[in-house]
Amino acid sequence: MIRQIRLKWQLAAIFLGLGALLVGGYSLLAAHYFMLGMDSTMVGALERAVERYEDQRAGGTVQPDVGPFTVTSSWQEQPEAVRRALPQPPHGPATLAKQHTEGQDGHRGRLYFAMRFQSDGGDLFISHAISRKQVSDLVEDTIHNNLNALLIISIGSALALAAVIWLVMRRVAKPVARLGEWAHGLETGNLRDPLPDFRYPELNELAGLVRSSLSSLENSLEREHRFLRHTSHELRTPISVIRNNVELIRSLPPEQAAAADSILASIIDRVDRASLTMKHLTETLLWLSREEPDNLPTRSVALDHLIQELVSEHRYLLRDKDVTLDVQTDPATVALPDVAARVVIGNLIRNAFQHTWAGEVSIRQHGHTVHIDNHQASDEEANDDLGFGLGLQLTAQLTERLGWTYRNDPAPGGHRVILEVTDAGSARA
Template sequence: MKRGLSLKWLVVIAFLVQGLILVVGYSFLTAHYLIQGMDNIVTSNMEQVAHHYLKQAANDSSKSPKQYYDYVVTSQWSALPKEVKSLFKQSEIIPNKLFKAHLPEESPPKVKFLFHAIIQNQKVYVAYSISRSTASALTLQNISSDFRTLIMISMLSALSLAVIILLLSWRLGRPITRLGEWARTLASDKLHQPTPNFNYPELNAFAELIRSNLKSVQETTEREQRFLRHTSHELRTPITTIRSNVELLKKLDAQQNQHHSQAAIDRIDRASLTMKHLTETLLWLHHDRAESLPMTECQLNVVIQHLVDDMRYLLASKHISLNVKTQPYTLYLPEAAARIVLGNLIRNAFQHTWEGSVSIIQQQNTVQIINQQLPSSEKEDLGFGLGLQLTERLCQRLDWYYRNEQQANGHFVTLVFPDPKQA
């Protein structure tokens, strides 16, 4: 049996992946807003430094850059330190927006900030640099603590999500597993018992549906079996009666030399045998038995002639041209099944042709049956409807070649029996 990923683990993995994506995504988002908050603080400080610079510039006509702690302030781009001008391009600097550049190759690593403020129509450039050596211990401690807290919250969130999903799958998986085990062991003696409780209304409804459907199937099977038993039992009685009376008629005819009744007796004989073989074949086909049907030597041309003679009454009051061509040929096959298949095909050809022609051609082990309806005929039923399903099932079970081709005004049927002589 082909095994794949179970539905339970598929749901668990899907929820875990989705949960981890959300946790990681929100963790990065939180880290982003944490860094953005720090940048906003730096921007606010640099803006305050710019205001302080303009207040002093009002009393000082010097245009030289000023330095307040780690902040370098000037009103001219050219007055900025060379290191700042090498990291940023003047054409790309937008007023009132913070720009920063990371310098991981330096020791210790630094971050350079540049802020271009326009205050009361006056341009001010503020440059700022920070590293581990220049940042206060309290600031570094707070940043490190914030990131540790963020990582810890993310890990706890992912762990709690995994635990909740696993507990939920275990909680849901137990009744589903019980339902599967109960369904596998559901025998005929348990179908009339109430269904167990599987904790959830949906599972209980599904279990009841399984039980009711199996119960319905069992009842249908029992009805069919009773029908078959009754049918086979009821048919055996008239078959026995017909057979015994045929033997009696044969004895009386032999004593009185009444040969005119021989044809009728032969037809009764064939009909009784057909009933007997039909019952056995249908029971064999219905029960799908492993054993084979009894094999006998069968003169195929004689069987076809007998079937045509027995069904000529179907051609009464019809304008049909009948053409039967056979040649002597003997086969070793289950004659009862052959009579059923050929009888169905010939009967349908006769029944479904109202005005036209019927041709039955037998060459060795191949039989062709062709019915053609005249276009002027008022009847339009040209099919081989009756017995078609039985014919197809028998041919499939016995490995006989059977083909039914629909033509413009009729059907063309080909039936080929297996012949060891041609193998």
């Protein structure tokens, strides 16, 4: 995994790199102009030597050597060492020709300079040779004389670059950090407050986009919660009518009720079971849509009796199936939200019954822990319906909100479910 670098360090690296590039470039430029300055100094010295030579020639006292310089009217009259170092004479007038030669037997080399000047009497050639030691001493003296100035300029440039980087980082990183803190602190209560000023238009636009996205998400969640509440409330009335009418049919005398017919009786049983499931689902949906789910009522529940009751209610799913059912329970009384426990455990039992066509289902309860295993002996699978799909989602959401331990792991030929409920009374204590 590539480690990401923070923006402020990237900016600092960019500025430091730019500063190093500028310093390196200006150093090369300074070295270039230093050499040009040395050449200009040499050209000036050669020009003055030629002027002295012409003054001597006008006075009748011509000397080929004017101090350390050699002036001749032809190139062949120049010293052999100069002509050997510079085989060709300088081409144009006032053009400096120079050449470096390596020394022998450990001796340092020499630098040769030559120029051509035009005079009334014709061209004049002037040459000068200095040793590398003299060049080193000259450079050393120049550096020594200018060392303090160079140090002051270098230190000043470094401090100025550091100050610029610090100011830029302060002006850019601080608003970005404020934007991050503001985004982390956004919630429903302050979502509609005026936007702070983050100094830069781009950051202000980003803050507006963040708030707009969160507002849209908040509105969507509010619409979903409102839909759940309204739908659940509206479903309560028809469910109550269905259940009341089923109870009314069952309470009629046998001689007045057509429900004595076995087919009609089975239909009424299915309607009764479906209405009971719808009742539990609507109550659970109402609870899930609340802002504070801790208000779900709890009561002492005999967990073993609840499991036996739910197994009886869902046993119809095993009709006409070659399924072996093994139910083992131990007496255990737990303070639980009755509706939520009924929905969760009922969904798990229905899942095992519905998806086992030939095989075995084992339900074991010990204390607060429930194990549900199903093993499919054949490759046939039942189709998921809407109620079962919603039940799976409700199981995951309910166990997460209630703080129960829930695991649904695939096993050979089926699934293995482990549910551990938490006693609400002990949790509050």
